[in-house]
Amino acid sequence: MLKYRPVAAVQLNTTDRDDPALEMCRDHNIPYVAHRPLDAGLLARTYGPAAPLHWLPSQGSHVAPIPSTSQPRHL
Numbered sequence: 001m002l003k004y005r006p007v008a009a010v011q012l013n014t015t016d017r018d019d020p021a022l023e024m025c026r027d028h029n030i031p032y033v034a035h036r037p038l039d040a041g042l043l044a045r046t047y048g049p050a051a052p053l054h055w056l057p058s059q060g061s062h063v064a065p066i067p068s069t070s071q072p073r074h075l
Contacts, residue, residue: 007028007030008031009030009031009033010030010031010033011034011035012033012034012035017055022059022063025062025063026059026060030062031064032059032062032063032064034065034066035068036066036067036068037052037053037056037065037066037067038052038053038067049067052065
């Protein structure tokens with residue numbers, strides 16, 4: 001029996017570009033799933049929607065942004 005279970009992925013709501021979890025996940029080959037990468041629209045209003053969605057994947061192939069909306073008109 002395993003004492004520790006492998007981590008399949010880390011899901012965080014990140015607006016911090018210095019999030020230590022990004023580097024830790026990269027170092028351990030763990031997928032980093034960025035939930036709400038536009039911070040409920042705040043980052044899109046500040047930088048435009050493309051900037052945060054381009055920045056996250058540029059951190060490594062282990063990063064996957066998952067944009068979402070609660071407003072059907074935003075789709």
